[in-house]
Amino acid sequence: VDSKWEATYSSGRHVNSWPWSDLVSLYFRHEKSLQQSPGLRRVLELGTGTGNNFPFWSSIPVEYFGIEISPTAVAIFLERFPELKNRIQICDFSE
Numbered sequence: 001v002d003s004k005w006e007a008t009y010s011s012g013r014h015v016n017s018w019p020w021s022d023l024v025s026l027y028f029r030h031e032k033s034l035q036q037s038p039g040l041r042r043v044l045e046l047g048t049g050t051g052n053n054f055p056f057w058s059s060i061p062v063e064y065f066g067i068e069i070s071p072t073a074v075a076i077f078l079e080r081f082p083e084l085k086n087r088i089q090i091c092d093f094s095e
Contacts, residue, residue: 020052048074
């Protein structure tokens with residue numbers, strides 16, 4: 001476990017509720033081209049944090065999966081969104 005991120009989330013810092021504006025802007029910049037390709041969309045978020053981007057993704061028809069290094073962040077995420085229990089994994093994706 002990356003001690004920096006675990007320490008950050010364990011201390012209650014960086015627990016956000018709103019999606020990052022860069023993510024929302026990037027999605028809407030490419031939305032038309034994404035809609036031209038029919039079918040189910042899948043999203044894999046690397047570094048889910050406490051789930052602040054999930055409400056945005058849940059407003060769009062996507063199948064969501066996530067990877068996060070901090071067990072504390074995942075616990076907070078799943079407390080907020082227990083339906084994702086089998087879609088969030090704790091691991092270090094940088095290796």
